[in-house]
Amino acid sequence: MIDATAPGRVGDVRRRNLSRVLDSIAKTGDAKPSRAQLAAGTGLTKAAVSSLVADLVESGLVAEVGLYRDGERGRPGQGLELSSRRGVIGMEINVDYLAVGVVDLGGNLRFHASVESPNRGLEPATVMERLGALAAEAKAAAAAEGIAILGGGLAVPGLVDEQRSVVLSAPNLHWENEPLNPRALLEGAPLGVRLSNEANSAALGELWYGGGPADFLYVSGEVGVGGGVIIASELYTGPGGSAGELGHIVVNPDGPSCSCGGAGCLETFAGQEAIFEAAGIPPGALEERAELLLAALRQRDPQARKAVDDAGRYLGVALASSARLMDIEAVVLGGHFAVLGEWLRPALLASLERHAPGLLDPENLTLSGLEHSGTLLGAAGQVIRSVIESPFEFLLAAKLA
Template sequence: MRTSGSCEQQGGCPVNEPAAPHAPGRVGDVRRRNLSLVLDSIARTGDSKPSRAQLAAGTGLTKAAVSSLVADLVESGLVAEVGLYRDGERGRPGQGLELSSRRGVVGMEINVDYLSVGLVDLAGNLRFSASIESRNRGLAPDAVMARLAGLAAEARAAAGADGISIMGGGLAVPGLVDEQRGVVLSAPNLHWQHERLDPQSLLDGAPLGVRLSNEANSAALGELWYGGGRPDFLYVSGEVGVGGGVVVGSELYTGPGGNAGELGHMVVHPDGPPCSCGGAGCLETFAGQEAIFQAAGIAEGSFKERTELLLRALDAGTPAASMAVDDAGRYLGVALASAARLMDVQAIVLGGHFAVLGQWLMPALAGSLERHAPGLLDPKNLTVSRLEHSGTLLGAAGQVIRSVIESPLEFLLAAKLA
């Protein structure tokens, strides 16, 4: 699945029409590409709010063409005009352009012990978020989806109150997925195997529907687009399980079968304990959230309560808590050393509970990496995500936002049909 990049590099973006051969360069194709070019240029400028004249200079299109394209984008609600300023000494003042704050996407996450949603506008601002603790392990998917639907309704209500029109949504789960069929192929920590979901029911009527994705991959994309991520890095997601997302050349690499990045099931101890995947000695049995709680002697309470107890114990220097986190860091280092050698990884970003535990985890992790792969990774390229747990929501929503930026005409058609 392609998740980022230029539509021009791919010969134009797809629309809902038959894939029949046609002559290149027809008017519809040119306009489709140019709409994407202009919208992408506005998105890339961030806070600078370019004028039509600046867009024309930057894209190489004529001012008349840019004005026509911008008019369509403004009318569709994807772009907003802001302010007045002069580009130079002469001429009329120009209006700045930015991605509209009145269009949004709902990011949603199912995890083992919680559910969460976030409303993200086109510029990537998290406008609303909510989460609830939910013991989802072993629950039927329909029951979990019913709970999540309640949170999705809260996001829709928040959008309505702020005058934001929802374009679509993204749903991330901690397992391998078949996005096209809406099937969770394997989510060991949820005890789900080949379970069909109905993501579209969460946001009924949204023009672009709801996309299903892997939690770690979504978090990696959230880091890439909204966390100041580099163009090449390995993202490590820490939850009950441990996941990974590989980004190469600002593209998510998922492998031929879509399963690349399953860091949590790398074997770090051949004689280690059994894992939920059916194997033994996997990284998540030492560095997963539940493994750390158990090793620290924190067995009771909700996820939030146990996290607070762990952090207090670490602040106090409690030996069991310190040893649990040190062991997690050491085994994580073993896995990352192997991954870095295998994939020539130059940078690693830690998210989820690894980000929360960063100050206590990092010394053992850095020492383990240096022991098992001396000199391979520059310490300054081992960082903690600033997004923490919001990265998954931002990435799940961001995939839909990027699809609109890459093919605004597809959104326009979908919105008319909705």
């Protein structure tokens, strides 16, 4: 396939090289590369890099951070980094809480806040209003730290149409085809607010800020079972944008019917609700039930043990099928599954070994370390990445303003 963004005119070369340099700075991260190092890394000449960096510094995306010597001879280089005075606000609506965070271009979470909020069944307008209040806090915090906010990312637990900012289906919130107006959360931010799926954002957070490998499947165990597929360091969304719905892979054709209308889905065996029920945890608040389950497991309660083993076994079936179909070589467990990680692991690995022996190295089955901030980081990171990938457009806009 011919890359539509590839240079067609001479001017496009610069577009691409601006992005390449910016990406190289982002990848080098804390090492704060000099122009000379960037030249070596990108294959461009020092002259070209100097010219490109000049534009990036002028736009405010990149900052010089003083000299930098490594003990050797020669003139020291000027360290460069993605500006810590520009940032993006990450936001998250989940079933039982709202959260916001300020992430600077370098990927540092500079501010973080969350509130409990039983959003299930609430009107989207009500939830958006509450989230707006939280976003205002984040904006104030950013202003106090001298961070100019370029845009925002909003993650929700459901399928979304990113272009039109519509939540197509979020069964756990009881939302269906709800158009949101995320832009209103950050009035005046030049890049607007991007709506995204919670599991996908968490997968991207893991990739960019959690040390995830270039190829992995992220399994999100929030109230539902979601997934995010990362291939070659990019989110794989599929032709219609809804890939990664791991929760509705069929793991047992004779299984019970599922909220999605199907039958035998993974979620009916390994969703939070299914596990709690099988473990005999009484209804109640999510946090409390999770605590009860962990307590039961610690006390070697056989019913809890079996519930988690079953979930692990079926998760193994889903991962075996996924690995076969998509050639997945690594898996990161997040959310609920990260909390249950060590209890899930034995049954999961046994099941994988039974259904796809040798396909997935147990070492490559890891638990997410980012906990809940992964989703925020990923939601904000998508906007940051869009700047890194198309800085030219951003420069133009900056020049006009």
